[in-house]
Amino acid sequence: MRRGIATVSLSGMLREKLQAAAAARFDGVEIFENDLLQFPGSPKDVRTMCEDLGLSIDLFQPFRDFDAPSAAQLARNLERAERKFDLMQELGTQTILVCSNVQPDAVADPVVLAEQFAQLAERAGRRGMRVAYEALAWGSQVKLWSQAWDIVRRVDHPHLGLALDSFHTLALRDDPSGIAQLPGDKIFFVQLADAPWVNTDVLTHSRHYRCFPGQGELEVARFTRAALDAGYNGPLSLEIFNDEFRAAPARSNAVDAMRSLLWLEEQVRLDRAAESAAMQPPPPPYKVPLFDPPPPARLDGWSFIEFAVDPAAGAVLAAWLASAGFVSMGRHRSKQVDLYGQGDVRIVLNLEADSFARSHFEMHGPSVCAVALAGADPAAAVARAEALLCPRAIGRIGQNELAIPAVRAPDGSLIYFCASSQDGRHAFEADFILDAGADVAGAFGQGARIDHLVHAVPAGQVEPWTLFSRAVLGLVPERNVVLHDPYGVIRSREIESLDRAVRLSVTVSERENTSVARSVSRQRGAGIQQIAVAVPDLVATARRLKALGAPLLPIPDNYHDDVLAKYDVEPGLLAAMRELGILYDREPGGAEFLQLYLLPFEERFHFELVERRGGYAGYGTANAPFRLAAMAQWRDRQPGQPAAT
Amino acid sequence: MRRGIATVSLSGMLREKLQAAAAARFDGVEIFENDLLQFPGSPKDVRTMCEDLGLSIDLFQPFRDFDAPSAAQLARNLERAERKFDLMQELGTQTILVCSNVQPDAVADPVVLAEQFAQLAERAGRRGMRVAYEALAWGSQVKLWSQAWDIVRRVDHPHLGLALDSFHTLALRDDPSGIAQLPGDKIFFVQLADAPWVNTDVLTHSRHYRCFPGQGELEVARFTRAALDAGYNGPLSLEIFNDEFRAAPARSNAVDAMRSLLWLEEQVRLDRAAESAAMQPPPPPYKVPLFDPPPPARLDGWSFIEFAVDPAAGAVLAAWLASAGFVSMGRHRSKQVDLYGQGDVRIVLNLEADSFARSHFEMHGPSVCAVALAGADPAAAVARAEALLCPRAIGRIGQNELAIPAVRAPDGSLIYFCASSQDGRHAFEADFILDAGADVAGAFGQGARIDHLVHAVPAGQVEPWTLFSRAVLGLVPERNVVLHDPYGVIRSREIESLDRAVRLSVTVSERENTSVARSVSRQRGAGIQQIAVAVPDLVATARRLKALGAPLLPIPDNYHDDVLAKYDVEPGLLAAMRELGILYDREPGGAEFLQLYLLPFEERFHFELVERRGGYAGYGTANAPFRLAAMAQWRDRQPGQPAAT
Incomplete structure (x- = not known):
């Protein structure tokens, strides 16, 4: 055409x-x-x-x-x-x-x-x-x-x-x-x-x-x-x-x-x-052929999240990961790249001096410079991305290392396409020398996996991400939601694969003092603000995190009083939610959602932990104002912040 | 209550x-x-x-x-x-x-x-x-x-x-x-x-x-x-x-x-x-009395516009004013304050070292720090403003000087209230030692007066200005309009006195690269981006400005070809408009509007000259895209700007 x-x-x-x-x-x-x-x-x-x-x-x-x-x-x-x-x-x-x-x-x-x-x-x-x-x-x-x-x-x-x-x-x-x-x-x-x-x-x-x-x-x-x-x-x-x-x-x-x-x-x-x-005889083809790229490849989930750091920032970030229960798993065969894990979640710290990651760090500070999607056919996924105008990123590959193909996302970060896990082991881990003794269950526990990522983007970037996700990755744009931060409105677009193995939320705030805007501003436009991890038993995970001294975001008692007024919640669960700062939501059909937040790293990014019971499909939108207020409350108490409360 | x-x-x-x-x-x-x-x-x-x-x-x-x-x-x-x-x-x-x-x-x-x-x-x-x-x-x-x-x-x-x-x-x-x-x-x-x-x-x-x-x-x-x-x-x-x-x-x-x-x-x-x-007997009064401030005072127009400068910036701004035809009229009796005029328009440069203006200059750079409204009863106007929660600003007053009362506007700038002009002379000029020989008609000519001011404000400030203008100044909020800058949308609220003697437009742009956003950003939030002056014969004024070498904003020929396609315009007028860069609009009833722009001062503020024929009531909104594009075109040609065209 x-x-x-x-x-x-x-x-x-x-x-x-x-x-x-x-x-x-x-x-x-x-x-x-x-x-x-x-x-x-x-x-x-x-x-x-x-x-x-x-x-x-x-x-x-x-x-x-x-x-x-x-x-x-x-x-x-x-x-x-x-x-x-x-x-x-x-x-x-x-x-x-x-x-x-x-x-x-x-x-x-x-x-x-x-x-x-x-x-x-x-x-x-x-x-x-x-x-x-x-x-x-x-x-x-x-x-x-x-x-x-x-x-x-x-x-x-x-x-x-x-x-x-x-x-x-x-x-x-x-x-x-x-x-x-x-x-x-x-x-x-x-x-x-x-x-x-x-x-x-x-x-x-x-x-x-x-x-x-x-x-x-x-x-x-x-x-x-x-x-x-x-x-x-x-x-x-x-x-x-x-x-x-x-x-x-x-x-x-x-x-x-x-x-x-x-x-x-x-x-x-x-x-x-x-x-x-379905027609006999079939209609004639169009005179002018239409675009025919490789079809979208099926995606299983996220393989790893890669942070760009230098050695100083890397040490601080590693300590923060450890405080959240992450275990050091090993080092890359040929690069200054460290692997951390917990449950099925993998975090990579890239300390390579002369690299894409270092350039990213110099521009954005400690931040996510790449995410990796897992699927059965990474080559096909990349072929589609290239056909749909995403520049392919080529990195140096050492001897006996996997060539993990990657393309540029709309914000210039990388998206890797990895082979699916086999026997519970991530394919990309072949490039790492793993510590044999590491107990990778960690505080998150067995079965913990990435539930969704939240991309905080500057104004005007929701539409490009929506199109990229839909056309290149084959995901489906779902709900638009409005969330209330104490300092302004946040808008989110939820984007999911059909089977919900891959979910992300692209979020934007036009006003400068919201949690999303501050994350975007601190990271100068890059990108991932939240890594949400699904666990099979959030109360157990939260107890392990608490025992470890992990920085859990406290939630006011008044919130849990309201949960009690609204729902029949079993008293033991309610007491645990109060103690641990767990938020609660219930869909009309009875499916339940439990959420817990860890305190952010420099107002840049943070972990959320969730438990989906009975096929809960959403993201706990009704709880957003309470989580955002608790984050603002925490922020205002940090040294160097005006004490608003 | x-x-x-x-x-x-x-x-x-x-x-x-x-x-x-x-x-x-x-x-x-x-x-x-x-x-x-x-x-x-x-x-x-x-x-x-x-x-x-x-x-x-x-x-x-x-x-x-x-x-x-x-x-x-x-x-x-x-x-x-x-x-x-x-x-x-x-x-x-x-x-x-x-x-x-x-x-x-x-x-x-x-x-x-x-x-x-x-x-x-x-x-x-x-x-x-x-x-x-x-x-x-x-x-x-x-x-x-x-x-x-x-x-x-x-x-x-x-x-x-x-x-x-x-x-x-x-x-x-x-x-x-x-x-x-x-x-x-x-x-x-x-x-x-x-x-x-x-x-x-x-x-x-x-x-x-x-x-x-x-x-x-x-x-x-x-x-x-x-x-x-x-x-x-x-x-x-x-x-x-x-x-x-x-x-x-x-x-x-x-x-x-x-x-x-x-x-x-x-x-x-x-x-x-x-x-x-109108009722007999009158109904009983409410038990709880309602607020009863002094009524709004009638306003005649604008007395003067005051710019905050230091000596270096003052010299540059004075040269810019001279290039636009302004005449040096004199100096304040006791202050480092210079008066410039042209027609009935008065501009004051405040160079006082230890003053509100200097603080304003240090914060905002060369910019309008005050505007003065004229009316029959300045004291009543200030009394109302104070009753409606505007802090009164008190300045030092020298011997034999007028006490010109002022209040703070929503952006912290001052609004003075002056007595009306008498016999063509502004009351506030009594505080100035005037040069007897100054020819104040200037290039603008006899009868030139301020038609309206455009306040460029940061996001979220249109509503406060609307309320201030309505409640404190007794003006009427009129149309909301959307204007297209080549680099984003601009929104304006037109606000006028009932008799249109006082008009202002409060304008905002959410995106960073428009003319309005750049003015706001350069002036760090202050305030006046445009001073529009009405003249009785714009072609004559424009010819005088051109002869003086004033920096007129050029308008492409294609624009005037379109004017010709749309309207019966007398060929002599069309030729003059082409030559001088005059824009044209016509209301359905036949009322006509002519507009001319001078190039901006450092992308901060500029003059517009207008001629209203037959009671034209608007602001030439249909011409806004052409004026804004011409300004962007000019900007892109300045040294230090990426040459986009």
Whole structure:
């Protein structure tokens, strides 16, 4: 497919936008009129710039409020169109997007509309231009693609066709399936945008909440299929209005844009293939092939978490890990890399001087520089990631060492793909000289494994992570939740594999004093704030941790009084929860969740311990305010902090 | 009136919230349950803390989902209530807010509801407690105050009454007037909150968009009057859920809260007085008097803008002013303060070493440290400001000098109140030794006056400025607009006096690279980014500025091509606009607006020049993207900036 993007989707000045689109290998662009009006050069200069960058200009947009209640106004609007045709001629583009009229005096009568559009099409034809008519979801009269099609059909002019935009159809919950029956050559242009479902009017929805396909909840693949089934083979072009994207760096955002289109093509292809397989005879293949990357590899869970440290920070972090019950397990065969373990959880401290980890440390301080996912086919996982535009990271490999493949995550950290554990042993441990005597059960105990990770990200980074997780890792974005820190709102997106073996939560806070914002700020943008470990018996684990002197986060008695008022909790369990600082949640079906927090390392990251009883599926969201307040309480008591309480 | 605030309205831990409420002179608080559950001490400790701070605990809230579909569940809920009565006993509070049930199995039948609430009231009575029943706007069955009243009336128990909340009634556009007919002693509690009108569901509206009275658009005064007319004389208490407030400093936010209540009382009093004057016999006065500050003083416009500088920065700024056509007019009689003028615009450079201005300069760099408003009665304006909790600023006054009174604005800068101009001469100029020969018409020309100021503020500061402008200065908050900078979204609130003699726009950007964010960041939070000057003939002014070599912001030709495509503009005017970089807007009625920008001073602040033709009322919002892009274009060409284009 030809792949395009509207300049309005990217931040900055026109030259930056075009350079970003070209660098992300887009074939063409839609020039958004305001971008041209802001450009301090001629339309011809824009044409030359695009040619130099290898970009075609596929569309000029938008032309608003064309149809008119009076002959004088119509004449004026036709003149206005001629001025835009002049400009398009200079730009070297043939197609103009005309969107349906949003004025109160918009023409309602299809016969009159058709007459007026016939005049416009005739003018366009004389100039060698094409008019693509789009139904805006908030048009005064024409809101649906079928209404716009009715006009195009009536006019029946070779220079008038349709512009289709997934948002306008899907946000109104209108049915796109009829699009498949249109004559493909009357679809002049297809714009694509996704969006989350938001309770607001469709104009606000469109102007502030659009996002790339895969980041939202609309059935963009279904819409796209309908257009392709009709025989459309022009560009698939992203047109996104989004407050975050307006401030996001254009280069990385353009890569996200391309990733979303590639992923979308795959979804369309799979959907079409599944249907074709059931049909006799099968429908003909599309003329233009769709993107076909290696499928997502199945993931079992997390192999290890790698921290970047230097020797001084490494000693402090090692002591902190020991206080949380971690056991030193051994050292890497050829590198200054130490392994710590507890239950099935593995932590790696990377002290290598001349390494990715050291650069990461110098930028971010002690922080997670890599995580490793386990699965049956690491090579396939990496092949997919590379196909979906994740740069592969190559490290030095010593003799007899495993080549653990890795790619860059959106924040520049690494994601390794390891072979699955066998006989309870992590494959990557083959690279380590293990202490034979280490008792790896530790305080967490047998069966402890990573339940989920929480990535604290800067503003604007939730969408890139969502797309990365979905497209590259094959995970599923689930709930959006709002959490209350005493010093501001935190928003989280929960992302999981279908079988929940891999879970992560991407979390952001716009205000500077929350736990999430402080973690992001201390780590200068990197990344993992919480490592949550599931254990089979949290009370037993907590008792072992307490005996060890681990720094458990205290929870006020008032909290447990409320647990008692709300739930029938067995008195022994309640007493243990009070003593140990365990939080409690219960789902309506009776599934239970127990949570315990260890105090953070320098407000950067911390461990959570959880016990899921009866298939509890959530993350204890209702307890978040109490945990966050307890952390703030702890923080305010640290030396050097203003004592707020 | 007794004035209260719910702890949920303020950020931080419970102790900080209570201290902030006490410092702002609240009489009492509502304790929000989560604040208590997070508190690492007993309810008795909270009681002691409140007593020490002179705060009564007027309410404990909320108790959710009381009514029950089964006898077993009802019994359980009554037990849960007993646990909360235990806690309230320890807290020393008598009233609990029970909000209407939001569960799908909530009881619908008023008879059954009344039976169940009768049991709760009986239990409360035995414990010396009172139940205040509140209709949540999104309750499953009970949504309106009239439905809650129906239950209270049926139960008819001395320990069951109503809790009324302005938001729940007004956000549903329900009529509050019937409240005036209720027996006042059955209204147990009144909560107040304002909100802007937002296109979303009422739950989202309530959870994220509530604000203090005067900051939103709901008829909170009308609601409050109804409760007071009914004979209610308990506390008026603010309950605000707002994402910004959750991150705002508790102390200043509590002062805003109190200011909003005082202003609201005044509105209620004036409304009641106006109605009483027309009635024969007049209704009896309220038992508890309402706040009665001096009325807002009429304002004519801006007298001067004062910049804080040191000698080095002063020289640079003076040269910049000269390049914009300003004329040196003289020096202050006793201070190191220089006066510059042009038309009717006056700029003061304060170079005093040991002064408020110098402290401001040290904190913020060269920036506006004060603005002066002109009006007929400066003393009255200051008296009102002080009554509404603005600290008065006292400066040193030399012999034979005017005492120009001033108060602190929300950002700590000063607002002076000056006498109106007489015979074209500013009253404050009496303090200056004026150069007799200065030609003060300058390039701006005769009749140039300040049209409006743009305050660029950090996130979270629009609401405080809105309230300050409305309550203290008597201005009217008008449109909220969204502007597109090439590097992110900017939001502005336009605020005006009724006669538009005084206009300002408070503007905020959440993302770091916009023109507004960069101004805020460079000035470390202070304040004025734009001084807009209205002139009678912008083309003539622009020609004079050009002749002077003033740094006019260039606007691309493409922009003017579009003006020509859109409007009939006289060719001579269009050519002048192209040459001079003048932007153009036209209202549907034909009123016209011409705008010109001078290049900024260090990305801190700049001048805009405007011409309003035919009563144009706006600010040229449609031109904002072009102006902001031109500024970004200019910036990217400065030495030391990455050349983006």
